Amino acid sequence: MKKLIAALSILTVSTFAWAAGPAFNEADVNADGVVSLAEAKAALPDMEEAQIVAADANNDGALSADEYATLTAG
Numbered sequence: 001m002k003k004l005i006a007a008l009s010i011l012t013v014s015t016f017a018w019a020a021g022p023a024f025n026e027a028d029v030n031a032d033g034v035v036s037l038a039e040a041k042a043a044l045p046d047m048e049e050a051q052i053v054a055a056d057a058n059n060d061g062a063l064s065a066d067e068y069a070t071l072t073a074g
Contacts, residue, residue, distance in 0.1 A: 021047075021072040024065045034062035044072070 021027065027035045027043035035043070040052045040063055055071035056063055063071065 024068045027068065034060075034064055035068050036062050040068070040071075047071075 021044045024035065025031075027039055029039050029042070030036075037049070037052060040047075041049065044052065052063070052071065055067050057067055057070075058064075
């Protein structure tokens, strides 16, 4: 049981570490107030493009600070 708990703890920590990305203002390289698809792909290279596109709730082609926060929260 202790091994199972330890394994789940490691998995949980590694999942949170993977999901986290750079802060919004770091991902918004051109400082236009949104993170473009290209900026998001550069900031989150391990994330699938489909996940990034799906996070664009208002379908404007860019991620607002709230959309980016939701995406990187895991």
